[in-house]
Amino acid sequence: MPVFEFLDGVKICVYMNDHVPPHIHASTGEYESLIDIKKVSVMMGNLPKNHLRKVLVFVKENQEELLEEFYKLNPTIKKV
Secondary structure, three states: OOEEEEEOOEEEEOOOOOOOOOEEEEEEOOEEEEEEOOOOEEEEEOOOHHHHHHHHHHHHHOHHHHHHHHHHHOOOOOOO
């Protein structure tokens, strides 16, 4: 589970051998949300709203780099 970034106490990770759609895992303590990188939307999770807003801005601003990292760590998934 490579950590991509720490954002105000939120750990942003891209997992190896993960599933589509391309997404990140954002977690802090007992909270975690999965964020769709292309849609910049919450797939599932319970991250507090104040952290979630910052994570969504981060994903939007770093979308291309996050997608590149997701596909690098998941080479069996074809880019769409």
